[in-house]
Amino acid sequence: MAGLNKVVGSYEEALKGLSNDMTVMVGGFGLCGIPEGLIAQMVKSGVTGLTAISNNAGVDDFGLGLLLKTRQIDTMIASYVGENATFEQQMLSGQLKVILTPQGTLAEKIRAGGAGIPAFFTATGYGTPIAEGKETREIDGRHYVLEPSLTADFALVRAWKADTMGNLVFRKTAANFNPMMATAGKITVVEAEHIVEPGELDPDHIHTPGIYVNRVIQGKFEKRIEQRTVKAAPVIL
């Protein structure tokens, strides 16, 4: 009996069932808070035709950029893709279908998807190209756009701490899209920096309850920094 123990022993097992043409959500903002090992496993698995939902597209040689390079992604739903030259080139040449989505709308689409809400009205994007073809409505004198929610076959999430039951704690700005994505995957896989026993996480401090999580794997992270900025060291005389 595995009971509620969701820990798996290998990355193969973590992504078991992932196949061609699936939709995959991948947590992270830039390279911060991305499930590095699960992305590497997607590359290794060779699945193609993926629709990837992630705020960014990584950089050329890290993060989701790795899956773009191998042309495993067909469609990308993201808010900002400026850091990736491969991405820009595949988008401009039409090899990659891109659905640019405002960041807050993207976050809310995922939150709503996980919460069973099929669509919502937002003022974001009204009167801009992203509202084209979408239903709009005037409510109390303001104009809103109807945005459908998002779910995925797999949600790949990075957490700081997970207990074996899949209760999660995120760390600093590595949380970003991870908490919502954890709720919106048919199969949610968590790559954790630390796995602890049930009871070790204070229930008051859990960000994502384990009910949303299907699999947990112990990760190893490079934690690459995209823009390493430090303040000038004080001059000691």
Next chain:
Amino acid sequence: MALSREQLAQRVAQELKDGFYVNLGIGIPTLVANYIPQDIEVMLQSENGLLGMGEFPTEETIDADLINAGKQTVTAVDGASFFSSAESFAMIRGGHVDLTVLGAFEVDEQGSIASWMIPGKLIKGMGGAMDLVAGADNIIVTMMHADKKGNSKLLPKCELPLTGFGCIKRVLTDLAFMAIKDGAFHLLERAPGVSVEEIVAKTAGKLIIPVEVPEMRF
């Protein structure tokens, strides 16, 4: 003289009020953080999930898990909080941020803004800009008044794809500080040494000029 990047940031900083929660966009708006008056307390919001952004870290305190919306490593001040992207945009969309400062390619006399896309040239995505302009009531756009050839970026109608429709009420350029209302730019202040004639010549949209146009003070 047209304002420098630093002067633009300094002028925006004069609009900060004690107790404000403020979101600063990438570029010139980020520099505003360097000019927050000593005698007031403000909290900087970074839309990737941080309220209470501090200065850059040292080599010793650098943390890959702590970045700002420009993906730069930062620190968190005492009293800061971390949260998800959904929570972050609930703050923004829900109108809880007191002041938003962001850049633009074009702004028009209706208060519409274009800042995210130049068809055929630049497609990087809108990031959080569309949510920020739709959610905030108090927005200052910082931008250049005209391009290098002297073509105005303050237009009767934006030519580039919009970021937001009819949502901008104040614009600070390297030449002038203006309000937008009733379908026109209203000149409030001019950069030191810049003539009203130059501002008129470089403003394509409808411009209302009061009898007195004071110079900005620093």
